[in-house]
Amino acid sequence: MKNFYLIIFVVFFSIINSFSQQEAALVKETDWLQIWTDFNPNSKSYNEPSQIISGEITQDTKLYKRETYLLVGNVFVKEGTTLSIEPGTVIMGDYKTKATLTIAKGAQLIAEGSETDPIVFTSNKSIKRGGDWGGLILLGDGKLNTFGMATMMRYYSNLEPKFYSLVNYGGASTIKNSGILKYVRIEYAGKKSYSSTGSLSGLLLAGIGNETTIEHVMVSYSAGDSFKILGGNVNLKNVVSYKASANDFSFNTGTLSKINNAIAFRYPYASSSAGSRCLTVKSYNKREEIDFSKEGTQVIAENLKFINNSDNVKSDMTSGLIKEAVYIGEHTKVELSNSEIKGFKPAIVFDEKINTEVENLKNISLTNMVFKDCEGYVKTFNNLTNTRLDDWYANRTFLNAFSINNEPVVLIADAKKVAVEKELAEKEAAKMRNVAIPFELIEIAPVLPGCEGNSQSKACFKNKVRAHISSNFKYPEEAIKNKLQGRVLIMFDVDDKGAVVNIRTRGDHKILNDEAERIIKLLPKMQPAKKQGQIVKMVYGLPIGFNNTDN
Structure with missing residues (x-):
């Protein structure tokens, strides 16, 4: 044992x-990953909590590095209130109560750590796992594409009526500031919700305005999405998702967002079977909840790196553990550029409802992408064999490229051009192999035994054929008896395997024709002829004379 x-x-x-x-x-x-990130957070130990935070925060409050804080239950920062957190502060989410920290509409969170002293939200368990606690939720009054405002109520258990107003989000604003998250790590969050809607996220941003700062934020081991953005127009910069069970970055319900410098490490053995991806861009979960007169979700993303941490990529692709890295839903606009996707099957899928006509594809821009070790580049969901999208985004205009097994990066357009040229060459070669080319037009004659390495291939071939005829010639007895003489013109093909086929004779006497054919049939198998470096079928002809001098 x-x-x-x-x-x-x-x-x-x-x-x-x-x-x-x-x-x-x-x-x-x-550079921007250095010092503040942590890819092995379970190895860290923190002080026992010295302060407990629960219920509602109704006045401006500051948390200090010298203390370790424990969130218990659902904690709310009320409208008009600011919660500030000193660099280096550790805040733990209580496992037993599945704690959450919610910044309500009109409230602010100022969590501005530093490169050497990041702020850490983590689990209070000694052995930590994804979903130990709820996560961090910021709610604002940014625009949504739903009918009216929305609520997060379904994600909370036993929510007291006095808190109902604190979980609503959405409105008409675009510039509201919900605070700052900078040099922050969020670990082991994403508890399962108390309904069928899925899990909470490590960081959930709902209706957040573009004056809010989300920079240098790392979410690790989330049981739900790492980053979920619903509506609003918040921007993300220098963000990391590590080993999430659900999506790494999810945009939905009419958000207008930019994401720049983002990294997602996916681990297929920990991913949810519900269809987890590095990036999901959707405008709705249910069509009936959406006002289609409003703009759908729009995401501009650049400098992304999506990496599949698989022990055996090919095996995991075959078994179905590895799927697409990016999912793009209908009624969305996406600009994805200067990014790398490594080890997925395929790299990107479009919702099957998306019309793939050229005019519609202008809403989804994919440029300067590098697909490494991916099985397929751009496909339609549930139709991975369709090459229409692959062909469209392979256009040289988009400068998309691929690489396999650490080989140099190659433009897909160049690879497709080479593939087309190779296919045409193969077809031409096949055509040439099926059409017998006259001996005079070939460049290298068939190589008979004894002609190997001879630079004068045609002369050698002729000499060997004559020598073969001479050594195998027998004047038919019946022809001698009947005093038959004459010349037989014989033609034959040497096929692309080097075998003598299709022997034809022309002479005045059948018995002489038959003898000429017998002699040629005895020719040994040889190396086939070549023209322009390609194996070809060749036709050759010569006369064989029958002259009985005894007559």
């Missing part, structure tokens, strides 16, 4: 270690 545990530990350690090497390499080459 001890050996069994040892094997499990060694395998587990080797997997974790290999991932840390990959992530360490990325951190090393990406």
Whole structure:
């Protein structure tokens, strides 16, 4: 039994270690990831909570680094109130009560850590797992594409009536400021909701305005989405999602957002079977809830890196553990550029309801993309064999490229051009193999035994054929008896396998024709002829004379 545990530990350690090497390499080459991120948060230990926060925060409050805070139950920051958090502060979410921290409409959260002293939201369990606590929720009065305002009520258990007004979001604003999240880590959040709607998210931004700052935020091990954006027009910069069970970045219900410098590490063995992706852009979950007279979701995304942390990419693709990295729903506008997607099947899918006519595809721009080790680039959901979208986005105008097994990056347009040229060349070669080309027009004659390496292939072929005829010639007895003489013109093909086929004779006497054919049939198999470097079928002809000098 001890050996069994040892094997499990060694395998587990080797997997974790290999991932840390990959992530360490990325951190090393990406300046903005350095120092403040943590890809192994379970190894960290913090002080026991010294302060408990519960219920409603109704006056401006500041949390200090010298204390460790415990959120208990659903904690709300009321409208008109600001919660400020000092750099380096640790806030724990209570596992037993599945704690949440909600910043209501009109409230602000100022959580501005530093590169060397990030603010950390984490679980209070000693052995932490995704979904230990609820997560961080910011609600604003930004625009939605729904009918009227919306509510988060379904995500809270046993919510007291006095808090009902604090969980509404949405309105007509675009510039409201819900605060600052900068150099912040959110770990092990995303508890399961108390309805069928799924899970909470590590960071949920609903109806948030564009004066809100979301920069240098890392969400790790979320049981729900890492970043969920509903409506509003908030922008994200320098953000990381690590090993989420659900989506890494989800945009929905009419959000108008920009995301710049984002990284998602997906781990297929921890992902939800519900269809988890690095990036999901949708305008609705249910069509009947949406006002289609309003603008749908619009996302401008650049400098993204989506990485699949799989032990065996090909095997996991075959087993169905790995699916698409990006999902784009109907009634959306997306600009995705200067980004890399590695190890997915395929890289991007469009909702099957999206019309793939050229005019409609102008709403979905994919440029300067690099697809590494992906099985398919751009496909339609439930129709992965359709190449229409692949062909469209392979156009040289978009400068999309691919790479396999760490080989140099190649433009898809160039690869497709090479593939087309190769296909045409193969067709031409096949055509040439099926049409017998005259001996005079070929460049390299068939190579008979003894002609190997001879630069004068045609002369050698002729000489060997004559020598073959001479050594195998027999004057038919019946022809001698009947004093038959003459010349037989014989023609034959050497096919693309080097075999003599299609022998034809023309002479005055059948018995002489038959003898000429017999001789040619005895020719050995040879290397086929070539023209322009391609194997071809060749036709050759010569006369064989029958002269009985004894007559």
